[in-house]
Amino acid sequence: MMAEGSRLYFAVTVLMCAFVSINGVGLNDLLERASQLSDKLHSLSTSLTNDLDSHFPPVGRVMMPRPSMCHTSSLQIPNDKDQALKVPEDELLSLARSLLLAWSDPLALLSSEASSLAHPERNTIDSKTKELQDNINSLGAGLEHVVHKMGSSSDNLSSLPFYSNSLGQDKTSRLVNFHFLLSCFRRDSHKIDSFLKVLRCRAAKKRPEMC
Amino acid sequence: MRNSWAVLSLTFIANLISQAAGVSPPGKPRLTSCRSPEKETFTCWWEPGDDGGLPTTYALYYRLEHSETVNECPDYRTAGENSCFFNKNDTSLWVNYNITVVATNALGKNISDPVEVDVVYIVQPKSPENVTAVVVHEDQGPFVKVLWEKPRTADTRSGWITLLYQLRVKQEKDKEWVEYDAGRQKYYNVFSLHPGKYMVQVRCKPDHGFWSEWTKTTYIKMPDYLPKERSLWIMITIFSVFIVLILIWMLNMKRNSVKLCLLPPVPGPKIKGFDKQLLKSGKSEEIFNSLVIQGFPPTTDYDDLLVEYLEVYDNEQQELVLDGKDLSEDCIKSKSPSDCDSGRGSCDSRTLLLEKCIEGREGSGSDQHQYSQHGETSWASTESSESQGPEPSSPESVDGRVKTWPIVCSSPEPQPYHHYQAGSAKPAYHSVPEILSHLSPHATASNYHQLHHQDIPPQEVLFSKPACSHSQSYNQFNLDGSDTPAHGVPPSRFLGYVEVQRVNPENMLLLRPLSDPNSELEGSDCTGEDYSKVKEVTSNNILFLQRETSHQCVDNYSPDLDSQADQCTSQQPPHPCKPAVHQSYSPMPEEGMRVMGNGYVDSTVLMPSY
Numbered sequence: 001m002m003a004e005g006s007r008l009y010f011a012v013t014v015l016m017c018a019f020v021s022i023n024g025v026g027l028n029d030l031l032e033r034a035s036q037l038s039d040k041l042h043s044l045s046t047s048l049t050n051d052l053d054s055h056f057p058p059v060g061r062v063m064m065p066r067p068s069m070c071h072t073s074s075l076q077i078p079n080d081k082d083q084a085l086k087v088p089e090d091e092l093l094s095l096a097r098s099l100l101l102a103w104s105d106p107l108a109l110l111s112s113e114a115s116s117l118a119h120p121e122r123n124t125i126d127s128k129t130k131e132l133q134d135n136i137n138s139l140g141a142g143l144e145h146v147v148h149k150m151g152s153s154s155d156n157l158s159s160l161p162f163y164s165n166s167l168g169q170d171k172t173s174r175l176v177n178f179h180f181l182l183s184c185f186r187r188d189s190h191k192i193d194s195f196l197k198v199l200r201c202r203a204a205k206k207r208p209e210m211c
Numbered sequence: 212m213r214n215s216w217a218v219l220s221l222t223f224i225a226n227l228i229s230q231a232a233g234v235s236p237p238g239k240p241r242l243t244s245c246r247s248p249e250k251e252t253f254t255c256w257w258e259p260g261d262d263g264g265l266p267t268t269y270a271l272y273y274r275l276e277h278s279e280t281v282n283e284c285p286d287y288r289t290a291g292e293n294s295c296f297f298n299k300n301d302t303s304l305w306v307n308y309n310i311t312v313v314a315t316n317a318l319g320k321n322i323s324d325p326v327e328v329d330v331v332y333i334v335q336p337k338s339p340e341n342v343t344a345v346v347v348h349e350d351q352g353p354f355v356k357v358l359w360e361k362p363r364t365a366d367t368r369s370g371w372i373t374l375l376y377q378l379r380v381k382q383e384k385d386k387e388w389v390e391y392d393a394g395r396q397k398y399y400n401v402f403s404l405h406p407g408k409y410m411v412q413v414r415c416k417p418d419h420g421f422w423s424e425w426t427k428t429t430y431i432k433m434p435d436y437l438p439k440e441r442s443l444w445i446m447i448t449i450f451s452v453f454i455v456l457i458l459i460w461m462l463n464m465k466r467n468s469v470k471l472c473l474l475p476p477v478p479g480p481k482i483k484g485f486d487k488q489l490l491k492s493g494k495s496e497e498i499f500n501s502l503v504i505q506g507f508p509p510t511t512d513y514d515d516l517l518v519e520y521l522e523v524y525d526n527e528q529q530e531l532v533l534d535g536k537d538l539s540e541d542c543i544k545s546k547s548p549s550d551c552d553s554g555r556g557s558c559d560s561r562t563l564l565l566e567k568c569i570e571g572r573e574g575s576g577s578d579q580h581q582y583s584q585h586g587e588t589s590w591a592s593t594e595s596s597e598s599q600g601p602e603p604s605s606p607e608s609v610d611g612r613v614k615t616w617p618i619v620c621s622s623p624e625p626q627p628y629h630h631y632q633a634g635s636a637k638p639a640y641h642s643v644p645e646i647l648s649h650l651s652p653h654a655t656a657s658n659y660h661q662l663h664h665q666d667i668p669p670q671e672v673l674f675s676k677p678a679c680s681h682s683q684s685y686n687q688f689n690l691d692g693s694d695t696p697a698h699g700v701p702p703s704r705f706l707g708y709v710e711v712q713r714v715n716p717e718n719m720l721l722l723r724p725l726s727d728p729n730s731e732l733e734g735s736d737c738t739g740e741d742y743s744k745v746k747e748v749t750s751n752n753i754l755f756l757q758r759e760t761s762h763q764c765v766d767n768y769s770p771d772l773d774s775q776a777d778q779c780t781s782q783q784p785p786h787p788c789k790p791a792v793h794q795s796y797s798p799m800p801e802e803g804m805r806v807m808g809n810g811y812v813d814s815t816v817l818m819p820s821y
Contacts, residue, residue, distance in 0.1 A: 039418055046419070067307050068277045079303045081251050081371045187305055190331050190419065194371075197418070201370025210395055211370050 027149045028207070031200040034146060037139040038096075038193040044135065045186040048128050051121045052179050060176045070184035072102050072160045077191060089199055090152035096195045097143050099188045100136060102160035106181055107133050109165065117178060118171035132185075139192075235263035236319025240312040242326045246335045249364045250304065250372050250417070253297050253330050254290040257312045260321060267316040271295040276307040304331050334420035336374060337362035339397075339413045344431035347400075355380075355401040355431055359413045362423070373418045379425070381410050388412075406435040 067073070077095055078084035087095075111133050114126040167177040201211035238260025247253035259269060271284035284295035308330070312323040339359040347356050357378055365372050378399055379388035393399045409432070412425040462469060744757040 042419060066276060073277075077305070079305065080299065081366065081369075082299070085369055085371065187329070187331075191305055193418070194331075197373055198370040201368065208368075209397070211368055 025145075027146070027203050028200075030142065030146050030149055031196065031203050034139060034142045035193070035196045035200045037135060037142060038189065038196050041132065041135045041139060042186070042189040042193045044128055044132050045182065045189050048125060048132070049179075049182055049186055051125055051128070052119065052182060055120050056175075056179065057172070060172065060179065063173070063176050065180050067184065067187070069180070070187070071106070071162050072099060072184065072188055075099065075102075075158055075160060084194070084198060089202060090150060092195045092199055093143070093146065093150065093152065094156050094158075096192045096199075097140070097147070098158040098160060099192050100140050100143065101157060102162065103185055103188060104136060104140070105162045106164075106185070107136060109162075109167070110178065110181055113167050113174065113178060116174075118175050234265050234318055235261075237261065237263045237265075237267040237314035237316045237321045239321045240269055240314045240323045242310060242312055242323055245308075245310070245326070245328050245333050246421070247302070247330050247333050248335060248337050248362070249366060250331060250334050251299050251364075251366075252302050253328075253333060254294055255284075255297075255310060255326075255328070256290070256294045257323065259293055260314060262314075263316050263318060265316040265318060267314050269293065270313045270315065272311050272313065274309040275303065276309070302330055305329065332419070334372070334417045336365050336372070336415055336417055336420070336423045338423045338426045339376060339415050340426070342411065342413050342426050342429045344409075344411050344429050346431065346434060353434060353436055355404055355409065355411075355433065356398060357401060357411055357413070357429075358398045359426070360397060362415065374415045375418065376413060376415045377422075378411060378413045380404075382407050383410065404433045406433045408432050 111129040114129045168174040241258045243256045245255035274281050286296040289296040308328040311325045314321045342359040344357045376393040379390045381388045411429045414423045414425045416422045746755040746757040
């Protein structure tokens, strides 16, 4: 008697969860949530950059690699609004996801190196870097749901490998490379955020007042 | 070698000459800012340096990060003086621009410091447009609804740019603005504004970028109104006042029970004989008079009595005194008009004391007949004599007979007749007349006294407690039979109180002596005065007396008998209460100190007798 009751209860719960996970949250809400996460991501990276700039040696600016040296620069993305608005949604989504995926390894490296940075603000930098990592993971999971919701295939992701496994040998070069990586990430997070917000407004035909 | 040397010297000389002329190459220009209003175009402004006195031209050059091509600014005019406007085609996002400005004049040029610009980081939109504010009247009160539109060029519809709005409100007299964040919506309701004129301004910001400028002020007038809450409070106040009034009225109706509940009455002392009404009326004299035992301790009458000796005839007829008579006198008491509670508790008590003043009449031996057992005749005669009136001095009207009542005393006159103080003088003995009324003339030869009642007005019959002196004297008489003021009553062993056992059908009182639990003797031979000590007081207000066995009856009169004892002591020294001194005193019967049922101890027995 008890076993049957509990089994029935369990079955109902499973069905409800499945239903919710598939149909529970609308695409609008999913994209809204994803946009919020990407917004937070970019804000964090901006504040990190500002923290680093507060005590950056002038010689480092000279040593800084050019932005085209970012490992994600090979990805073809729209450069202006007209181009961006012409890109179909799933492509936009895959672009965002590709970028996001490209940064999971570098961020891991950054977070491991943050604590030993030759910078007076390294504690703050360290905590923010960790937070950045968490955010990326959440956003990645959320975008997976969006993909399922939109029904697009998840196979056309660009691979943007990151080969370096250390920031440098001396503390200055480590600091400079840290800063460089962070700047690359800041830009890419802005791209992700912009794309997702375009997607958000494109999906929110029912609520035009928000877009 | 010689050529370079020549060129240098020539240049140096030319500079010197130009400086002397007041012209110089331009100063270094400076790029002040670059801004993009909609993330589609952008503009850069520079600040020219010193022009060096010569017309100077400025050129802006830029280079994209991933190319080496240097381009010049496509538009110097659109954005105004010293500016460069990059249109849509020339604007690329997520690309760094390396921009420099070059100032050129006849003498030379100067290059500004390069600036790296990424367009997405320099977004600053234009101000919102069409700001309107209206007053909306609602049930809770009026509020202000502010509406605006996005800046014209910003494309928020496609989501390319996301704008967040902010408004601020201020009354003209206020110093500081109050800011409200409106998020992505294009309206805002401002509540809790006071009546008056208000200024409203709106601005916006992209999700990552710079705030726009505030719009021009929009004015709105807030009307006067009475807040709804105040009328509600007025109603609540009236309602609660109403309820309070009702409660007060209800309390008033039940004020007695409320008073009983809050202030329970304190039981007052119950003192017998204490008239509360008198207390309230405030006449203390009367109150305390009621507490005073009139005539006790014996007053001057008593004194007179004490010095008065009774003439007792010593003849056999005296022996025929009614047996078992109680000799108790309290003629003195007869005089007192006080009520029966004045220490002579016997009158109301269950025990009925027969008191007979035995008075012998000198020389009238015939009187002794009255003491015979055919007492009824004498009774009758006395009764008839009694009937003449209650004055104490009227026995002459009787046939010269002496009253049979052994009461010695009430009258201080040394009359041969012993008046018995008619009970009229004693209103105290209420119960006595009642008993008398049941009497019938009947004589029995028994130890019991039989009272006969014939036409005796109740007041004239006197039953009273024996005054101590009288009983004493009686005792003495019994014992000594001589010089003591005899009562003309044959000595009887029984000295004490009697109690009415029953009333037989013939209306006769059957008496029996009251048995004192403490005494075995009656008319004990204790020569010493026999004051009894109060052993204990029971709950029924009964005093248990201790029997003293010593001859030397020491000074041990009961301390409980406060007033009486005090009065005792207040007596003249010849009337001491100290029994030890006067050996002549025959012992007081224990019964004398009888505890009456109503709580009074009859202390009359305590009084010394002569």
